[in-house]
Amino acid sequence: MTCPICQQSDDLCESHILSKFVYKPLKEEEGHFYVLSNDPERPTYTIQGGVIERLLCLDCEAKRNRWETYVANKIHRGDLICSTYPHKVEGLDYARFKLFMMSTLFMASLSNDEMFASVTMRPDRQELLRQLLDKENPGSREDFACMLWALTSSELDTRRLIIHPVTVPGTGAVFHRFVFAGFMWIVGDFQGLQPSTTVLDRFLTPQGSLIVNKKDIMDLEFLTDTFAEFRRLGKLDK
Numbered sequence: 001m002t003c004p005i006c007q008q009s010d011d012l013c014e015s016h017i018l019s020k021f022v023y024k025p026l027k028e029e030e031g032h033f034y035v036l037s038n039d040p041e042r043p044t045y046t047i048q049g050g051v052i053e054r055l056l057c058l059d060c061e062a063k064r065n066r067w068e069t070y071v072a073n074k075i076h077r078g079d080l081i082c083s084t085y086p087h088k089v090e091g092l093d094y095a096r097f098k099l100f101m102m103s104t105l106f107m108a109s110l111s112n113d114e115m116f117a118s119v120t121m122r123p124d125r126q127e128l129l130r131q132l133l134d135k136e137n138p139g140s141r142e143d144f145a146c147m148l149w150a151l152t153s154s155e156l157d158t159r160r161l162i163i164h165p166v167t168v169p170g171t172g173a174v175f176h177r178f179v180f181a182g183f184m185w186i187v188g189d190f191q192g193l194q195p196s197t198t199v200l201d202r203f204l205t206p207q208g209s210l211i212v213n214k215k216d217i218m219d220l221e222f223l224t225d226t227f228a229e230f231r232r233l234g235k236l237d238k
């Protein structure tokens with residue numbers, strides 16, 4: 001098997017599908033991760049080091065590491081959160097921030113793990129994404145547009161919350177939704193269509209500004225049933 005990004009090297013290494021930093025900051029502490037599926041029949045509660053697959057070559061893994069490190073530092077310094085929302089973050093490195101999210105989507109779309117089974121991409125969009133990642137080109141604003149929500153909760157530490165990612169269809173567009181590291185990460189794929197300015201204003205700009213809104217996890221309608229079940233089982237201990 002050759003590397004799915006550069007399609008050249010077949011010297012592949014073990015790659016985290018969700019970045020290592022998602023798990024790292026909490027390792028020293030006693031605690032659990034809440035790994036939730038959208039299927040309320042199968043809530044899972046687990047401690048784990050994350051899904052790893054033999055996927056990228058050393059060069060592509062190194063590129064991805066640089067993008068990841070940039071975003072991890074932003075998160076650890078608290079640059080993406082604030083006491084009041086909406087929080088306008090400025091001065092972001094458009095390329096590194098966006099390539100991090102684009103690579104997370106690409107890896108998730110290729111993963112064989114069931115955690116990522118609901119992430120789907122049209123083959124032509126996946127190929128465009130591959131080419132952009134290979135050239136380290138973040139693309140224009142509407143190509144794999146990035147949006148972020150800070151997640152809050154009175155019942156659990158949202159940094160410990162991981163929800164199975166999913167691709168949600170919209171009108172002429174699809175939205176790939178991830179929840180990890182205390183945020184809901186949305187990658188909007190308008191599939192070649194031009195979204196309105198109002199829609200586009202909610203996504204990361206090439207000038208490096210991003211409006212972060214907040215959301216209480218109890219308002220995530222796709223998880224209402226799962227949380228009700230968790231609360232019933234007494235598993236939402238902070």
Ligand SMILES: [Zn+2]
Binds near residue numbers: 007056059
């Ligand atoms: Zn490669």
